[in-house]
């Protein structure tokens with residue numbers, strides 16, 4: 009006999025999900041809340057989109073996004089067998105959590121970091137330990153050595169702090185943990201900070217993760233990738249092929265490949281954002297904000313007199329969106345994406361009036 013009094017509740021995996029930044033849709037809005045790039049993708053990407061043969065959508069795409077995988081491999085100087093391509097780096101990281109953190113020992117990551125790490129650990133029932141940052145929001149490499157663990161995940165530069173860690177410090181963590189997989193999420197590294205990609209041949213336990221969403225202006229296309237040893241990549245492929253054989257769609261493969269063929273455009277837009285970041289930082293400092301040293305396309309700032317939550321709400325009235333996290337230690341900070349010079353000048357003007365009225 010089956011028990012008809014059993015409630016449906018027992019069937020669900022209930023989970024506290026990651027909350028992405030708002031996606032409002034006002035024609036006049038200034039959207040500085042999800043670290044998107046304010047510039048359009050390269051004209052080569054647009055061209056690849058316009059010549060794309062839509063009739064080919066009848067067919068499944070390549071299982072391993074082969075064309076894009078080879079293009080990424082050659083761009084960075086690795087064999088294709090060392091590259092894993094996914095639907096944004098969120099997909100790549102989720103596959104890494106499922107593939108690489110199965111020892112039963114806790115995975116380590118900073119207490120203040122990309123909050124998705126905690127969500128995946130919960131979702132996949134992986135034990136973890138969140139390690140506090142130092143008072144200045146830097147990561148102390150010593151906190152990751154001599155600690156029993158089943159893997160380490162560090163965003164470098166870190167988010168939402170924008171602060172980078174020297175490659176040398178990351179190497180000391182990798183060397184101290186030869187039995188663990190060390191994942192370095194380099195979502196923002198094109199805007200500053202040192203990549204550990206040059207150490208991939210030296211360390212077989214290292215995975216470097218990158219995304220097209222920020223520096224390549226392609227958040228809407230959903231492309232991310234990982235580079236690691238062939239062993240790690242083939243284990244990831246096995247997990248991915250146990251979930252979805254064809255996650256990368258045909259247009260993404262074509263347009264993503266084209267993005268790598270326009271180095272001049274890529275450099276120009278990254279340089280421009282770095283210059284605007286200086287304008288934004290100096291403007292905020294002039295208004296009394298304390299701004300952490302940023303190596304990313306956003307800044308993390310706090311005002312000694314005016315509450316971040318208040319500024320956040322006031323900016324929304326002007327349809328200016330920044331990010332505010334209601335979270336211990338950082339609830340008096342705002343994360344502001346570097347937009348165009350024009351957007352940043354409007355933002356600074358409105359901030360000045362908000363701060364002076366308060």
Ligand SMILES: *Cc1c(COP(=O)(O)O)cnc(C)c1O
Nearest residue numbers: 096097098122163195219221232
């Ligand atoms: C934006 C971001 C990602 C995810 O980017 P995708 O759009 O999924 O490629 C991953 N890690 C960090 C730290 C990020 O800020």
